[in-house]
Amino acid sequence: MANTAGQAKSAKHAKIHEAFDAYLARLGLRQTKQRRVIVEAVLQIGPHVDAEAITAQARQLDSSVGLATVYRTLQLMTAAGLLLEHSFNKDRSTFEFVGPDREHHDHLICNQCGCIVEFCDDSLEELQEQIARKLGFRLKTHRMELFADCTNPETCTRRASTKGH
Amino acid sequence: MANTAGQAKSAKHAKIHEAFDAYLARLGLRQTKQRRVIVEAVLQIGPHVDAEAITAQARQLDSSVGLATVYRTLQLMTAAGLLLEHSFNKDRSTFEFVGPDREHHDHLICNQCGCIVEFCDDSLEELQEQIARKLGFRLKTHRMELFADCTNPETCTRRASTKGH
DNA sequence: TTCGCTGCAAAGGATTTGCATTCTA
């Protein structure tokens, strides 16, 4: 149980560390303890992180990690394609872990329980490009969030927690 | 207070001023010269504004307008439903003027000059509903922003907020 | 006259930058 999960987790983390190290090597940058610790903190906390949470987690692993280094490393990870920076909250950036493949997806947020469903629709992607082209632009990135009601309340995982029934 | 701007515009603007004054009255707040000037500045500059642009325009009408008052009034206008606050740019808020019966639309933001193009595509809207339905949800609202490069740099000048090209 | 409103300046809060020191390659 914990063994299998732990192994799978470690293997996954190792792959990310490798990818980041490769990125650093490619640019002639150095591997440091701090960078390793910060990448690990991101992996441990989850897919959506902010600088404050990362700093707290990183300091569990190495109490001397500075805030500036966290920000600098988050920038590096973003450049490496490991993170995507969002402005969900206007006064604080959220970084989303997206893996080395730069897999793209959009988010659907449930109005009832607040759960987030990730999806990617090729037709949609294509249509967005068409629209941009028609307006005289070359699409670079986009941000899309759908806010919706679950049509099958039974499957709405966290519904009972806040919204009652 | 006498309006030195074009009279044709005044008629259209008058309605908005009335709506804001009504909002203020409803809450027992006061009409002031500054508030009128700031609302007028928003109307003059266009649908997408930021605090800096508003302050500059407002000071053309009354050089004594303070930055804090601009921010306070933008908050009031947002609460009154006249503005929508966006975070297109992560370090600076953009306020969008939304009149009484403004239709739904999405935004395309130019990576070069930051100008904003509004658009609405029925196929896109329909596709979004299909996606939500397929995931087991009933779409309520959405937020979508396209970030793109202008394919015609000559027309892409440095403008903070415009209706587009 | 009553307080809400205003301008100014200081305060805030997240993020970046300067710099002397530490440490990787």
Place this chain on the structure above:
DNA sequence: TAGAATGCAAATCCTTTGCAGCGAA
């Protein structure tokens, strides 16, 4: 050893807030 990376603190930048005087009702 060279110079990249770090931690700390100061600096930024947008936005908010405290305060004493001003002004709408």
